[in-house]
Amino acid sequence: MRTALFCFAFVAVFSGRAAADRCAGATSRLALVFAQLAQGDIASARENLGPIQAQHPDCPEIILALARMADETGNAPDAGSLFARYLQLAPQDPRAYTYFGRFLIERRQYDQADSLSAQALETNPQDPGVMALRGQILDMKGQPQEGLALLERASELDGKDAETEFYLGTMYDRAKRPAEAVRCFKRTVAINPHNARAYDYLALNLEPLGQVVAAEQAYGKALEVNRPGPHFDAFLDYNYGRFLGKRGDPKASKFFFDRAVELAPDVRAVWYERAKLNLQLKNYEQARSDAERAATLRDDRGIIIDLQIYALLERVYHRLGDAELAQKYAELAKKTPVLARGERQGGSRTHE
Incomplete structure (x- = not known):
């Protein structure tokens, strides 16, 4: 509440002077603040913004910095109000559209983000941030x-x-273009080394290129920086567990799968992969429980299809000595059509 009252009082003091005049003398220090925000270093950005606020209370760019800090720290109500306020104050600044649009997308306010991105492209058609925002919207609209x-x-x-x-x-990851994806994710973590999701994606795309050591290092960095916040990765433990399983370390793999089912309990692939591992480890009752749980969950993306679940349950019940249930799932597997190429995403890896 104190933050909201402070922000309201702050935005009320703006005079009618030009924005450039109101920020005179603070340009280089503001650039540092925005660079720190881009790097995910919120604490340093906040520390450096304080003196600027005191010396230049009318500078509109402080509103944008406050909006981004609120967004990064999960204060969506203040962030939304501040982004909207900055757009009113600086409608010619492409950043007003870019950051507000990304904020709206994260909050699933797609119609507003769509309208904002279209307006931004008309106003600033050559701005890279505006292009990127509109490109993201078009991709989400099926283009x-x-x-x-x-x-x-x-x-x-x-x-x-x-x-x-x-x-x-x-986008390159979805298109199975790992070399291009690796280039992008390396750039991402070079700019913001606190982005756990980018490290996870980097590792996932290094694997098919045969760069196993580099992939393991990327997973290690992801685990190191994976903290609650906008770049938290709920699927990191799942993806790393699969990586360790393929590397022949089932004990370590199970440790991460155990964490994965806690972080993503409604994802079929997570339970399916742990069930397979438990079957391998001869933990048959836990394999049964995991596989049955997987069978109750929908997977609209087709990462793990019903046929895979039935085949796994047949094997599990065979190991448990339950011939009747093993036969039941064998019959279900025979009756279940295999999806044609293109109807399923394929593979077992997942991400948000």
Whole structure:
């Protein structure tokens, strides 16, 4: 409440002077604050913003910095109000649209983000951040080629925007273009070394390139920085558990799968993979429990299809000596059609 009252009092003192005049003498220090925000160093950004606020209370860019801090720390109500206020104060600044649009997307306010991105593209058609925002919206609207073209152009113009590089990397990941994805995620973590999701994606895309040691290092960095916040990765333990399993370390793999089912209890793939591991470890009752739990969960993305669940349950009940249930799932497997290529995503890895 104190933060909200402070922000309200702060935004009320603006005079009618030009924004540039109101921020005169603070430009270089504000640049440092925004660089620290881009790096995920919120504490340093807040510390450096304090003196600027005291000396330049009318500077509108302070509103943008406060909005981004509120967003990064999970204070959505203040962030939304501050982003909207900055857009009113600086409608010619492309950042007003870019950061507000990304905020709206994170809150699943897609219609508002769509309108804002279209307006931004009309106002600032050559701005990389605006291009990236519109590209993301187009991709989400089912126009991936148009979206990809805008994001690639934005990356060419400014390869130092972590959010642009991250989203572009996820598009390459979906398209199974690991080399391009690795390039984007390396750029992302170079800018913001606190982004656990980017390290996870980096590791996932290093694996198919045969760079196993580099992938393990990326997983290690992801685990080191995975903290609650906007870049928290609930699927990191699952992905790392699968990596360790493929590396022949089932004990370590189970440790991470045990954590994964706590972090993502409604995801079928998590329970399925732990069930397979428990079957391998001869923990048959736990394998049964995990596989039955997986069978109750929907998987609209087709990462783990029903046929895989039934085949696993057949094996589990066979090991448990329950011929009747083993036969039941064998019959279900025979009756379940295999999805045609393109109807399922394929593989067992997952992400948000």
